[in-house]
Amino acid sequence: MDVKDRLIAELTGLPVTVNLVDQSKRGYHLEVLLTPQIIRDFALLVRQLDFYLVFVSAVHLDPDIEIIYQFANYHGPCRTLARAFAPPDCAVPTISDIFHGANWHERETRDMFGVVFSGHPFLEPLLLPEEDKDLKPLLKKPAALKPADKVRPAAEAAAVETRDRRPVTSDRRPETRD
Numbered sequence: 001m002d003v004k005d006r007l008i009a010e011l012t013g014l015p016v017t018v019n020l021v022d023q024s025k026r027g028y029h030l031e032v033l034l035t036p037q038i039i040r041d042f043a044l045l046v047r048q049l050d051f052y053l054v055f056v057s058a059v060h061l062d063p064d065i066e067i068i069y070q071f072a073n074y075h076g077p078c079r080t081l082a083r084a085f086a087p088p089d090c091a092v093p094t095i096s097d098i099f100h101g102a103n104w105h106e107r108e109t110r111d112m113f114g115v116v117f118s119g120h121p122f123l124e125p126l127l128l129p130e131e132d133k134d135l136k137p138l139l140k141k142p143a144a145l146k147p148a149d150k151v152r153p154a155a156e157a158a159a160v161e162t163r164d165r166r167p168v169t170s171d172r173r174p175e176t177r178d
Contacts, residue, residue, distance in 0.1 A: 003049070003076040004029055010045055014038055028070065028079035036084050036092045039067075043095040050074045053095075056105035058086075058113040060138065062145035065113055067092055086115055094120040112138040 001009070007030065011018055015038065019031040034042055054070040069082040086092055094117040096102040106117040107126035114136040117123055125133045 003073045003078040007049055007078060010049065014041060023079065028081045030080045032080060032082040034082055034084040036087055039084055040093050040095060042082060043098045046071050047098050053099040053101045056102050056109055058109050058115055060113060060140045060145065061151065062147045065090060065115060067115060090114055091116040091118050093118050096120055112136065114139065
């Protein structure tokens with residue numbers, strides 16, 4: 001079983017949606033749609049499967065900020081992009097204790113977008129001066145916001161069904177609110 005198939009098999013235990021995508025067009029093999037509540041579970045799983053963190057960032061979309069994680073594997077080609085929409089308070093759990101490299105990525109994402117990574121050991125400004133720590137320079141004006149389906153390509157392949165989730169295409173997000 002290759003790395004990609006093993007990850008898909010392991011993800012069947014989590015309430016996520018997995019989309020297979022064309023790596024030559026998108027730069028990654030799998031897209032995983034998460035909710036903030038399972039970010040840490042997902043990070044622990046990919047860590048156990050010998051993935052490493054490539055980056056953490058965010059995109060300001062309508063209606064929410066989307067947190068983006070990219071992972072790759074030491075043993076075979078399986079770039080994985082994970083997406084989670086931040087809740088209204090913009091607080092998501094840190095993964096900096098699971099992937100130490102997330103420390104600065106999360107601090108930068110906090111500086112630029114205002115995302116609070118709960119449990120982060122030192123969520124102080126990284127790039128901005130202390131007096132500008134609430135500036136959030138990459139947040140867009142409401143008139144400039146675009147919905148997710150307008151900024152990303154449609155899924156090229158079928159979604160893989162996982163427990164408690166119906167497959168969705170990559171231009172939809174998992175439900176996070178009642």
